[in-house]
Amino acid sequence: MPSLQINEVAPRDGLQIEAEFVPTADKIGLIDALSATGLARIEATSFVSPKAIPQLRDAAEVVTAIQRRPGVGITVLVPNVKGAERALACHVDEVNLVMSASESHGLANLRMTPTQSLEQFAAIVETVRAPPQGREVFINASLSTTFGCPFEGEVPEARVLDLVERQLALGVQGVSLCDTTGMANPAQVRRLCEAVLARFPETPFTLHFHNTRGMGLANALAAWQAGITRFDASLGGLGGCPYAPGATGNVCSEDLVHMFEAMGVSTGVDLDALLKVSATLPGLIGHDTPGQVAKAGKADRRYPMPAR
Amino acid sequence: MPSLQINEVAPRDGLQIEAEFVPTADKIGLIDALSATGLARIEATSFVSPKAIPQLRDAAEVVTAIQRRPGVGITVLVPNVKGAERALACHVDEVNLVMSASESHGLANLRMTPTQSLEQFAAIVETVRAPPQGREVFINASLSTTFGCPFEGEVPEARVLDLVERQLALGVQGVSLCDTTGMANPAQVRRLCEAVLARFPETPFTLHFHNTRGMGLANALAAWQAGITRFDASLGGLGGCPYAPGATGNVCSEDLVHMFEAMGVSTGVDLDALLKVSATLPGLIGHDTPGQVAKAGKADRRYPMPAR
Numbered sequence: 001m002p003s004l005q006i007n008e009v010a011p012r013d014g015l016q017i018e019a020e021f022v023p024t025a026d027k028i029g030l031i032d033a034l035s036a037t038g039l040a041r042i043e044a045t046s047f048v049s050p051k052a053i054p055q056l057r058d059a060a061e062v063v064t065a066i067q068r069r070p071g072v073g074i075t076v077l078v079p080n081v082k083g084a085e086r087a088l089a090c091h092v093d094e095v096n097l098v099m100s101a102s103e104s105h106g107l108a109n110l111r112m113t114p115t116q117s118l119e120q121f122a123a124i125v126e127t128v129r130a131p132p133q134g135r136e137v138f139i140n141a142s143l144s145t146t147f148g149c150p151f152e153g154e155v156p157e158a159r160v161l162d163l164v165e166r167q168l169a170l171g172v173q174g175v176s177l178c179d180t181t182g183m184a185n186p187a188q189v190r191r192l193c194e195a196v197l198a199r200f201p202e203t204p205f206t207l208h209f210h211n212t213r214g215m216g217l218a219n220a221l222a223a224w225q226a227g228i229t230r231f232d233a234s235l236g237g238l239g240g241c242p243y244a245p246g247a248t249g250n251v252c253s254e255d256l257v258h259m260f261e262a263m264g265v266s267t268g269v270d271l272d273a274l275l276k277v278s279a280t281l282p283g284l285i286g287h288d289t290p291g292q293v294a295k296a297g298k299a300d301r302r303y304p305m306p307a308r
Numbered sequence: 309m310p311s312l313q314i315n316e317v318a319p320r321d322g323l324q325i326e327a328e329f330v331p332t333a334d335k336i337g338l339i340d341a342l343s344a345t346g347l348a349r350i351e352a353t354s355f356v357s358p359k360a361i362p363q364l365r366d367a368a369e370v371v372t373a374i375q376r377r378p379g380v381g382i383t384v385l386v387p388n389v390k391g392a393e394r395a396l397a398c399h400v401d402e403v404n405l406v407m408s409a410s411e412s413h414g415l416a417n418l419r420m421t422p423t424q425s426l427e428q429f430a431a432i433v434e435t436v437r438a439p440p441q442g443r444e445v446f447i448n449a450s451l452s453t454t455f456g457c458p459f460e461g462e463v464p465e466a467r468v469l470d471l472v473e474r475q476l477a478l479g480v481q482g483v484s485l486c487d488t489t490g491m492a493n494p495a496q497v498r499r500l501c502e503a504v505l506a507r508f509p510e511t512p513f514t515l516h517f518h519n520t521r522g523m524g525l526a527n528a529l530a531a532w533q534a535g536i537t538r539f540d541a542s543l544g545g546l547g548g549c550p551y552a553p554g555a556t557g558n559v560c561s562e563d564l565v566h567m568f569e570a571m572g573v574s575t576g577v578d579l580d581a582l583l584k585v586s587a588t589l590p591g592l593i594g595h596d597t598p599g600q601v602a603k604a605g606k607a608d609r610r611y612p613m614p615a616r
Binding site: 213255265299303 | 412456458460491493494495496520522523524525530556560566571572573599600601604606608610611612
């Protein structure tokens with residue numbers, strides 16, 4: 001069993017903000033290629049309204065058509081009960097609920113306050129757990145703006161702990177702490193991760209970082225030092241933050257895998273295979289990606305001596 | 309006194325690989341603006357042969373004309389005795405000698421093996437220390453490829469420790485451990501920094517990272533955790549590695565300052581002032597730079613709520 005579990009979010013978090021719709025067959029090909037690299041989980045799509053995010057309007061088609069590999073969990077974002085019902089019909093392994101830790105980001109992004117989101121979480125959990133599903137679907141919740149809100153600023157640690165507790169009380173099984181706009185720093189990450197692990201020792205926490213201010217890998221390192229073993233990451237560093245134009249997006253999967261494997265921390269991921277999939281991204285999305293290892297090669301790359 | 313001392317290397321390490329010559333007056337303006345931000349040291353130029361690096365052919369003019377501020381050390385790279393003599397004539401505060409930890413990189417970059425470099429170090433130290441200089445000039449040595457060589461691969465820790473010991477025995481006072489092509493990972497950085505600090509507790513070590521594989525700030529974090537308080541960094545992330553085309557360069561000064569200040573670790577640098585200087589770079593060099601904070605703004609930047 002690898003030391004880390006990587007949840008690949010490019011098919012959802014990355015593709016949802018691309019200007020162009022990526023054809024369904026290409027999405028399926030991408031996810032199938034990712035499944036073969038040893039990733040623990042793939043967030044395949046979002047069962048959101050096609051009007052809200054037309055880029056993912058083919059959610060059901062994608063999830064129905066992808067190959068299902070043992071050991072690779074397929075998770076999908078579900079924004080509401082209807083989304084959960086559509087996701088369950090496609091036999092996903094996991095649903096990922098989403099809410100904001102800050103009032104203003106919740107209103108801007110989801111049109112819901114945290115309290116309203118928690119009410120909806122209750123309804124979604126009820127739907128997922130209702131017979132006749134039978135099948136055990138893991139319920140994860142993502143907490144946006146955990147490390148700060150681009151509108152209102154600081155998010156107190158006490159609020160984060162309280163919201164996590166309320167999520168778990170509703171039947172949520174795992175929680176993703178999301179640095180949605182790349183505001184976290186390593187000292188803050190270490191403090192908060194230690195606090196949640198001390199208070200909720202049985203809960204699997206996933207850390208979700210963006211590289212907006214260049215601290216993505218430093219924050220992942222700090223989280224790992226605190227005892228975190230699950231990370232969201234996005235192939236090529238796809239994704240991004242609408243409030244920081246020009247900045248890079250999610251922490252890059254292959255850069256994250258590269259760092260931890262170089263440190264001797266196993267991820268279960270075949271980095272060469274992952275880099276090959278990353279190399280297909282520009283062809284799918286029509287532009288370059290911010291990932292660094294894909295450009296520079298791995299640290300163990302050797303060069304010929306220059307001619308004298 | 310700030311917790312960290314930042315040595316700004318863009319005027320030397322950054323500008324030396326720019327395709328276009330930056331006019332002397334612009335270099336002077338850049339260094340003067342940097343001096344006013346609270347940086348501890350500035351590597352202003354290199355007294356290398358103008359034929360080898362024509363971009364820095366104005367070394368003496370630059371160092372003679374810049375404003376000298378109390379508390380801001382002016383250091384320059386000196387490749388040989390002649391360079392040291394030219395630097396001393398300009399009344400620099402510090403000279404930075406350079407050698408490679410690996411044989412093949414030394415031959416490729418300096419046309420010298422490590423042993424030959426050490427012989428030359430002895431001659432440079434003798435020159436710097438010879439009367440009638442009188443004035444105390446600090447002698448620093450940079451050890452390239454400390455964390456790995458792009459030609460021969462792994463550089464054993466024992467070799468690094470041995471080379472540092474031999475440098476110090478020659479009269480070198482401070483050592484910069486350089487991840488010249490961005491091969492270091494945080495576990496390796498922590499191990500090596502702990503080893504050098506344990507063995508040479510009186511010596512000021514500076515860590516020099518590149519962001520080639522995205523690990524620049526993670527490596528700086530690991531070095532700081534090991535007890536390192538001095539870092540090289542380059543405004544805008546200028547600089548680079550000729551063996552990793554497309555990859556970013558040195559760790560970016562404003563991103564490094566931003567991370568540590570956000571963590572509560574004082575750098576002595578006025579980040580807003582530094583960002584203003586960084587914003588002048590595209591006008592000086594004619595292209596965008598890889599720094600992230602300059603694009604995204606600081607983590608405490610606030611945005612208006614989007615219109616509903």
